[in-house]
Amino acid sequence: MKTALLLIAHGSRRAAxxxxxxxxxxxxxxxxxxxxxxxxFLELAEPDIPAGAARCLAQGATxxxxxxxxxxxxxxxxxxxxxxxEDLARRHxxxxxxxxxxLGAHPKLIELLAELARAGSR
Amino acid sequence: MKTALLLIAHGSRRAAxxxxxxxxxxxxxxxxxxxxxxxxFLELAEPDIPAGAARCLAQGATxxxxxxxxxxxxxxxxxxxxxxxEDLARRHxxxxxxxxxxLGAHPKLIELLAELARAGSR
Numbered sequence: 001m002k003t004a005l006l007l008i009a010h011g012s013r014r015a016a017x018x019x020x021x022x023x024x025x026x027x028x029x030x031x032x033x034x035x036x037x038x039x040x041f042l043e044l045a046e047p048d049i050p051a052g053a054a055r056c057l058a059q060g061a062t063x064x065x066x067x068x069x070x071x072x073x074x075x076x077x078x079x080x081x082x083x084x085x086e087d088l089a090r091r092h093x094x095x096x097x098x099x100x101x102x103l104g105a106h107p108k109l110i111e112l113l114a115e116l117a118r119a120g121s122r
Numbered sequence: 123m124k125t126a127l128l129l130i131a132h133g134s135r136r137a138a139x140x141x142x143x144x145x146x147x148x149x150x151x152x153x154x155x156x157x158x159x160x161x162x163f164l165e166l167a168e169p170d171i172p173a174g175a176a177r178c179l180a181q182g183a184t185x186x187x188x189x190x191x192x193x194x195x196x197x198x199x200x201x202x203x204x205x206x207x208e209d210l211a212r213r214h215x216x217x218x219x220x221x222x223x224x225l226g227a228h229p230k231l232i233e234l235l236a237e238l239a240r241a242g243s244r
Contacts, residue, residue: 074136
């Protein structure tokens with residue numbers, strides 16, 4: 001089983017925001033056990049989710065974990081992500097597609113906020 | 123020196139999203155050394171930043187760390203936050219107002235994403 005991460009952000013008209021997601025993908029590739037990590041965007045930027053998933057499959061992934069880069073996605077985003085997962089699963093029945101929880105759900109986020117506050121001065 | 127955290131989210135038309143910030147504020151209050159933690163919103167929800175700051179001061183804060191609840195705030199949000207900080211500092215010269223970095227700047231965010239991916243299945 002070769003697992004890929006498909007990182008998904010909303011997408012922005014600001015190139016810097018989209019580049020940030022690409023940078024996060026690069027860091028995930030370097031700092032975690034996941035050798036295949038691809039960025040993708042719901043809208044306004046490329047690649048979109050199917051194109052990002054295709055890049056994962058081209059590298060031999062047999063499982064793709066879709067990781068939302070959202071603190072707290074709204075209902076429409078959650079629906080879009082679920083639908084994208086179902087579409088991918090239908091088109092690639094030999095591959096397992098999962099959707100992970102958004103960052104706001106992680107209990108350690110509280111500690112990160114506190115650490116930023118402690119460091120915080122600007 | 124009595125330090126308060128003023129948590130700041132964008133604000134949403136979805137009550138659930140705004141309630142989530144209130145919940146994060148409550149968790150920060152319970153799990154960290156900060157006894158004064160107030161939520162506030164840039165727009166679309168109450169309290170706004172000055173009202174949230176006033177609640178911190180009413181509890182005796184002599185330093186307020188403004189903590190953006192944003193992964194990667196756009197330029198306009200960053201400007202709004204900086205301006206809000208300056209306005210507060212001008213109106214309350216006896217209080218120190220700081221602005222902390224957004225969550226996207228925290229190096230541990232990468233590990234949190236990987237942990238969500240490992241847990242991730244939906």
